[in-house]
Amino acid sequence: MSALVSFVISQAISFLILYLVLFSLYWWLWGEYKDNFKKWQNWPTLAEYWDAHPESRTRTGTRCYRCGSAHIRFQHFTKSHDGMLIHKCRQCQTTLYRSAYSSTRTA
Numbered sequence: 001m002s003a004l005v006s007f008v009i010s011q012a013i014s015f016l017i018l019y020l021v022l023f024s025l026y027w028w029l030w031g032e033y034k035d036n037f038k039k040w041q042n043w044p045t046l047a048e049y050w051d052a053h054p055e056s057r058t059r060t061g062t063r064c065y066r067c068g069s070a071h072i073r074f075q076h077f078t079k080s081h082d083g084m085l086i087h088k089c090r091q092c093q094t095t096l097y098r099s100a101y102s103s104t105r106t107a
């Protein structure tokens, strides 16, 4: 009987440790995502970028406000591809604005 009790207790402890490890991992990843999201939100949206630099909005598309180049590329803001994009000038490497995408298209 006491062998069964100690077996149950040792199982409970190992489950508790597993739970704590998973919880701290989850908390750490969530914190990192939140930090990245805040950093990403510091960049203007395309509308805000147009407001700040009206000359960059042309009939042929958006241009870089620093060098006037129309070659703007986007890249994922984080390595984990969590929907945050950042748009940079291909010529002078200036970060211009942010946008978001969703992997689940509804339209």
Ligand SMILES: [Zn+2]
Pocket (backbone or CB within 6 Å): 064, 065, 066, 067, 068, 069, 089, 090, 091, 092, 093, 094
């Ligand atoms: Zn540029």
